[in-house]
Amino acid sequence: MAVPQERLATGAVATHGDTAPYHRLLTPPALAFLAGLHRRFEPRRRALLAARAERQAAWDAGQLPDFRADTRAMREGDWRVAPVPAALRDRRVEITGPVERKMIINALNSGAKVFMADFEDSSAPTLANQLDGQQNLIDAVAGTIAYRSPDGRDYTLGADPAVLVVRPRGWHLPERHLEVDGEAMAGALVDFGLFAFHNARALQARDRGPYFYLPKLEAMEEAALWDGVMAHAEAELGLPRGCMKVTVLIETLPAAFQMHEILYALRERAVGLNCGRWDYIFSYLKTLRAHRDRLLPERGQVQMTVPFLKAYSELLIQTCHRRGAFAMGGMAAQIPIKGDEAANAAALEKVRADKLREVKAGHDGTWVAHPALVPVAQAVFDQHMPGPNQLDVLREDVQVTREQLLAPACGTITREGFDNNVEVALRYTAAWLDGQGCVPIHHLMEDAATAEIxxxxxxxxxxxxxxxxxxxxxxxxxxxxxxxIDMALFDQLLAAHAHRLRHSDLPGARRADEAAALLADLTHADALGAFLTLPAYDHLP
Structure with a gap:
């Protein structure tokens, strides 16, 4: 159902799907606020996406990413970000997950310091998922969120919930359900705009932001666009300038060469950078897709200890602490294994080892994907980080070069690793098409980033x-x-996995054939597609 004609004057129109249940969310003032964001910032967003394509074309032609000559003064200058709010000074464990109602309650009650509510890689952007998620967060901010499960159990918010941080979609993703002047809005502006419009004043009154995680930036100009969006929103909503604070995920290879610049562009509101490791590995593959000497072995062999990932994480810590910002560690993909004590113990030990590496390197906190892993990660950080953070760990010993950030990781491709990639890509894509953006596969929590790898x-x-x-x-x-390793084997394995998925009760079973066809097209194509989620978006209801 489209938005009634009398609301078209706002300039924002729902063009697909039933928006009637969301009339309290898509109010005329809210739609007018979104329209203002689109008209002011959409041209710049499109120009920056075009600049991305130009840079990629140069890398495909043989060039390699490098530190920018025109911003050397920013990297070498003596400046710091604005003071970090009290609510974000201790971030030793953060939990992430989609904006599903039960997940939000469990995450806020998990004992983690921060909950990142994710409209991006762990959410499939159906109209219902995105707008239900917005309503869920309104209720969470109000403290009234509740959920009754089918088995009758009640879930309510505890007395000391985690600090809420919201991740909107990346700049590249559209939102076809909302148009302004005949143009689809950017998913990022919809997610940010609706959350800010409905919650920013309440959060600011409680010294809770609002706070955001910014994904998939590739250049300081893209960070500057977010700064402009937030400054505009603060003015429109009557909020103090700079009250909106951000943590930027460094999850693209180009962004690793501009960490100082990204913090500088957001210096009034940046509170940290995060090692978005899975997307970073995907970006390494995508950015260097035309460079045969930069291939990577199967995912299980590409750990954070390989040279190019170790260099990236240490450079992030050094950069952040020099600028007074927090250096957040990455996601451990393991989840608890029920019914197998030995396997569960081994999985938890991998989490401990990963978090021990991070805290000893100087990270100020880390991510987990499951509430049961919060105490595991917290125990490691409590033991080795007695203070609220490690801003005093300057890592002046770190000297990272371009060559280190681009160094290939040697290894092998096993039959098992090849088969696992086919299975993960298929099962995740099928579940995503069915509206589920976060899928447990073989005791790992897979999201769009790992499927992209x-x-x-x-x-x-x-x-x-x-x-x-x-x-x-x-x-x-x-x-x-x-x-x-050939296409005949790929086609054979894809067909076999699609058959098994089709006849299972796993997430995405009814979309198995559609997902297999999409994956086959992307894999047989002459060029590596920029994102799986862009062509897949056209298949969502």
């Missing part, structure tokens, strides 16, 4: 292995027994 690796391995006379000694493009 899987399908990007498949594309690279298959297309480079098909080129006769070329070799990659760092990552041999064949299995250990000498058997070839």
């Amino acid at each position: 899987a399908r990007a690796q498949l594309w690279q391995w298959l297309h480079y292995a098909a080129r006769p006379g070329e070799r990659n000694d760092c990552v041999p493009l064949e299995f250990a027994d000498g058997a070839p």
Whole structure:
């Protein structure tokens, strides 16, 4: 149902789906606020996306990312971000998850310091998911959120909930359900705009922000666009300038070369950077897709201890602490394993080891995806970080070069690793098409980032292995027994996994064939697609 005609004057119109249940969310003033954001900032957003494409074309032609010559003064200058609000000075454990009602309550009650409510990689952007999520957060901010499960259990907000931080979608993602002047809005502006319009005043009155996580930035100009959006919103909503604070996910390879610049562009509101490790690995694959010597082995071998990831994380810590900002660690994908004590103990030990590496390196906090992992991560940080943060750990020993950030990771491609990539890419895509953006697969919590790694690796391995006379000694493009990696094998495995999924009760079973066709098209294509979620978005209801 479209928005009634008398509301068209606002300039924002719901063009698809039933918006009638959301009349208290999509009010005329709220739609007018969104329209103002679109008209003021959409041209700049499109120009920045075009600049992304130009940079990628240069890298595809043989160039490599590098530190910018025109911003050297920012990197070498003596400046710091604005003081961090009291509510965000201790972030030792943060939990993340989609904006589903029960998840929000459990995450806020989990004992974590921060809950990142995610409209992005762990959410499939159906109209219902996005708008139900907004209503859920309104209720969470008001303290009235509640949920009754089908088995009759009641969930309500506890007395000391985690600090709420919201992640809108990245700049590249559209929101076709809302148009302004005949143009689809940016998903980022819809997510940010609706949350800010309905909650910013209440949060600011309680010294709770509002606070945001910003995903998938590639350049300081994209950070500056967010600064402009927030300054505009603060003025429109009558809020103090700079009250909206942000943590930026450094989850693209280009952004790793501009960490100082991104903090500088957001210096009035930046409180930290985060090692978005899974998206970062995907970005490494995508950015260097035309460079055969930069292939990566299967995902299980690309740990944070490999040289290019270690360099990136240490540079992030050094950069943040030099500027008075927090350096947040990344996500451990493990989830508790029920019914197998030995396997569960091994999974928890991997989480402990990962968090121990982070706290010893100088990180100020870390991420988990499941409430049961909050005490595991917190115990590690409590033991090794007795204070609220580690801003005093300056890591002046770190000297990271361009070559270190681009260094390939050597390893192998096993039959099991190849098969796992096919399965993860298929099962996640099918679940995403069915409206679920966060999927447990083989005791790991998979989201869009990990699915992107899987399908990007498949594309690279298959297309480079098909080129006769070329070799990659760092990552041999064949299995250990000498058997070839080829499209025939991919097609065979994809069909087998689609058949099993179709006849299962797993998430996405009814979308198995559609997901398989989409994955086949992306993998057989001559060029590696920029994002899985862009073509998949057209298949959402």
